[in-house]
Amino acid sequence: MTRAPSPPASAQRVTSLDVSREAGVSQSAVSRAFTPGASIRPETRRRVLEAAQRLGYQPNAIARSLVTQRSGIVALIVGELHNPFYPQALSKFAQALEARGKRALLLTHDARRDVQETLDAARSYQIEAAIVFPTRLTATPPTLGHVQGGGVPVLLFNRHLPGHQLLSVACDNHAGGRLAAQVLLDAGARRPAFIGGDPDTSTHQDRLRGFTERLAEAGLRPVAAPSRAFQYDWGVQATLHLDATGTRPDAFFGANDIVAIGVLDALRTLGRRVPEEVSVIGFDNIDESARLAYRLTTIGQPLDAMIEDALRALEDPQPVDGPRLHAPELIWRDTVAGTGP
Amino acid sequence: MTRAPSPPASAQRVTSLDVSREAGVSQSAVSRAFTPGASIRPETRRRVLEAAQRLGYQPNAIARSLVTQRSGIVALIVGELHNPFYPQALSKFAQALEARGKRALLLTHDARRDVQETLDAARSYQIEAAIVFPTRLTATPPTLGHVQGGGVPVLLFNRHLPGHQLLSVACDNHAGGRLAAQVLLDAGARRPAFIGGDPDTSTHQDRLRGFTERLAEAGLRPVAAPSRAFQYDWGVQATLHLDATGTRPDAFFGANDIVAIGVLDALRTLGRRVPEEVSVIGFDNIDESARLAYRLTTIGQPLDAMIEDALRALEDPQPVDGPRLHAPELIWRDTVAGTGP
DNA sequence: CTGAAAGCGCTTACAG
DNA sequence: CTGAAAGCGCTTACAG
Numbered sequence: 224m225t226r227a228p229s230p231p232a233s234a235q236r237v238t239s240l241d242v243s244r245e246a247g248v249s250q251s252a253v254s255r256a257f258t259p260g261a262s263i264r265p266e267t268r269r270r271v272l273e274a275a276q277r278l279g280y281q282p283n284a285i286a287r288s289l290v291t292q293r294s295g296i297v298a299l300i301v302g303e304l305h306n307p308f309y310p311q312a313l314s315k316f317a318q319a320l321e322a323r324g325k326r327a328l329l330l331t332h333d334a335r336r337d338v339q340e341t342l343d344a345a346r347s348y349q350i351e352a353a354i355v356f357p358t359r360l361t362a363t364p365p366t367l368g369h370v371q372g373g374g375v376p377v378l379l380f381n382r383h384l385p386g387h388q389l390l391s392v393a394c395d396n397h398a399g400g401r402l403a404a405q406v407l408l409d410a411g412a413r414r415p416a417f418i419g420g421d422p423d424t425s426t427h428q429d430r431l432r433g434f435t436e437r438l439a440e441a442g443l444r445p446v447a448a449p450s451r452a453f454q455y456d457w458g459v460q461a462t463l464h465l466d467a468t469g470t471r472p473d474a475f476f477g478a479n480d481i482v483a484i485g486v487l488d489a490l491r492t493l494g495r496r497v498p499e500e501v502s503v504i505g506f507d508n509i510d511e512s513a514r515l516a517y518r519l520t521t522i523g524q525p526l527d528a529m530i531e532d533a534l535r536a537l538e539d540p541q542p543v544d545g546p547r548l549h550a551p552e553l554i555w556r557d558t559v560a561g562t563g564p
Numbered sequence: 565m566t567r568a569p570s571p572p573a574s575a576q577r578v579t580s581l582d583v584s585r586e587a588g589v590s591q592s593a594v595s596r597a598f599t600p601g602a603s604i605r606p607e608t609r610r611r612v613l614e615a616a617q618r619l620g621y622q623p624n625a626i627a628r629s630l631v632t633q634r635s636g637i638v639a640l641i642v643g644e645l646h647n648p649f650y651p652q653a654l655s656k657f658a659q660a661l662e663a664r665g666k667r668a669l670l671l672t673h674d675a676r677r678d679v680q681e682t683l684d685a686a687r688s689y690q691i692e693a694a695i696v697f698p699t700r701l702t703a704t705p706p707t708l709g710h711v712q713g714g715g716v717p718v719l720l721f722n723r724h725l726p727g728h729q730l731l732s733v734a735c736d737n738h739a740g741g742r743l744a745a746q747v748l749l750d751a752g753a754r755r756p757a758f759i760g761g762d763p764d765t766s767t768h769q770d771r772l773r774g775f776t777e778r779l780a781e782a783g784l785r786p787v788a789a790p791s792r793a794f795q796y797d798w799g800v801q802a803t804l805h806l807d808a809t810g811t812r813p814d815a816f817f818g819a820n821d822i823v824a825i826g827v828l829d830a831l832r833t834l835g836r837r838v839p840e841e842v843s844v845i846g847f848d849n850i851d852e853s854a855r856l857a858y859r860l861t862t863i864g865q866p867l868d869a870m871i872e873d874a875l876r877a878l879e880d881p882q883p884v885d886g887p888r889l890h891a892p893e894l895i896w897r898d899t900v901a902g903t904g905p
Numbered sequence: 906c907t908g909a910a911a912g913c914g915c916t917t918a919c920a921g
Numbered sequence: 922c923t924g925a926a927a928g929c930g931c932t933t934a935c936a937g
Contacts, residue, residue, distance in 0.1 A: 286930035310651030515829035627914035
């Protein structure tokens with residue numbers, strides 16, 4: 224079997240043409256050798272693969288994308304990653320994507336620019352879908368109001384936009400809010416407070432609504448307390464402020480774990496004992512909530528299931544009818560009075 | 565000015581050819597209109613841009629990459645993101661990349677597979693560089709031992725591999741270790757312990773070496789303590805174990821903040837008062853270390869400078885001579901006795 | 906099963 | 922400043 228000479232060392236990239244010469248086959252054959260299920264004799268494939276190995280050849284995914292019209296790229300659009308819930312989701316998404324032979328293009332957005340800009344930039348890479356993590360987004364336009372995929376499906380993770388036609392996957396925050404109320408009620412709370420996050424987000428709103436609803440069924444209503452941001456500092460500040468103004472809730476529901484941890488730290492500063500004097504519950508079940516210093520009882524989100532569902536939803540496009548909700552789960556630890564469920 | 569008819573609605577993507585027809589110019593002109601600095605009459609560019617706007621056209625970055633041989637894509641390779649130091653670095657990298665007109669391709673690796681595999685997968689996307697975050701890597705082959713960029717520069721962030729020709733950017737951990745010792749010495753420590761992370765990493769080794777060295781200058785040596793992992797649980801466990809075996813250090817240097825926070829929580833469990841009875845210092849200055857419950861004194865890494873330097877190093881390829889080190893900075897809080905520097 | 910050829914959507918000499 | 926044409930590295934009908 225005669226072989227064509229190897230390509231000159233000056234050649235930068237080794238291409239399928241180089242390999243075809245090395246293997247003594249056509250360039251098409253090289254392509255087929257790298258295409259699972261392609262019609263090619265096993266022996267030919269073997270020869271090609273060996274030649275490729277010798278030359279250090281690897282198919283060019285960019286060129287492939289151009290002709291197949293499928294880039295295999297999914298955009299992950301994130302803002303700040305201060306809430307540890309998101310990095311965790313992010314790396315799990317990247318892994319799940321890889322397991323499906325896809326790649327994650329990581330893009331950032333900030334509060335000042337419209338997400339649309341970021342999305343457009345992503346679209347030039349022929350992304351097959353975009354997942355946006357609304358770490359800094361509010362529901363009000365222009366930030367997220369009119370996002371247009373322009374042909375590519377866009378999914379909002381952990382948030383939904385009432386009245387908009389965006390795919391979205393989230394935890395059933397309304398049910399989670401109810402669950403939090405239930406847990407606090409069972410612990411004997413009579414004056415529970417909700418320390419909210421960004422009041423303009425569905426996560427905040429749904430959790431509050433569920434919480435309030437369940438409390439009402441027990442003839443109670445949450446202690447009046449302000450909302451502001453899903454941040455540690457805010458949890459601390461809100462709790463201190465409440466105390467300073469003479470409001471002493473006997474239980475706290477933090478809009479997420481970061482806020483609840485702030486509440487816990489503020490309570491410690493105030494010398495109030497948890498859970499003996501006051502119960503605290505959070506939302507998300509981030510790593511930090513399991514620390515010995517906190518042992519925060521919280522409502523966990525079924526992250527893996529949510530991610531699988533998100534990817535599935537993106538794969539077969541069907542009309543959006545409301546957010547895809549996942550049941551939350553109580554994570555019992557040490558910050559709520561009683562012995563648990 | 566006569567116009568060619570608009571492309572049929574059936575056409576999936578709108579291409580530069582569609583725009584050229586809409587604008588009544590050549591396809592080359594469309595390309596030039598989107599190329600900053602290209603030789604094109606302002607009026608022509610305006611016409612093209614308007615036509616593009618009408619048609620919703622956006623240049624195809626994939627096609628562009630193919631011809632320019634520059635993808636504009638940089639791979640970010642991460643493992644687990646349990647240490648919050650990494651997500652923070654990750655999002656800052658993504659932002660810094662975008663500021664330079666580049667994109668971040670996010671890839672994951674796990675401890676079982678060789679990073680080489682992940683890198684090869686990334687290479688098929690014609691990445692211009694790869695940055696690996698060694699969140700799960702040890703220095704021993706095969707995991708990281710023989711990584712070959714195969715033409716693309718590879719940079720290790722926050723770690724270096726002695727004797728290997730990989731670019732790397734890190735904090736000067738040796739100096740940081742010395743600094744930690746200095747701080748503890750100033751606080752009057754006589755029996756300081758180092759609670760190590762993964763002993764097989766340069767971060768661990770360099771910090772320990774600096775720490776030991778400075779201690780030796782003061783005629784001291786660290787209390788014998790085991791090392792294992794850069795994890796919260798390990799910090800807790802190691803501290804508890806030390807205490808159970810009758811070893812009572814008067815100061816702790818946690819190999820990173822996560823470990824130091826574990827130490828702090830364990831100390832609290834043991835009823836030992838910080839910093840009155842025992843001082844604790846960490847490394848990294850992650851968000852969590854500033855929580856009221858911890859107020860951890862720590863050695864901060866100059867993250868922004870490190871990221872800029874990493875990107876710069878990747879841009880102009882020059883022979884590697886050792887890791888590029890950045891000076892650490894003492895973050896004084898409440899876990900070390902005394903009034904600070 | 907195999908190869909020659911067209912074409913994916915751009916950029917970039919080249920000639921005008 | 923502009924257009925026609927070649928070509929980036931692949932995949933995929935098409936014909937054998």
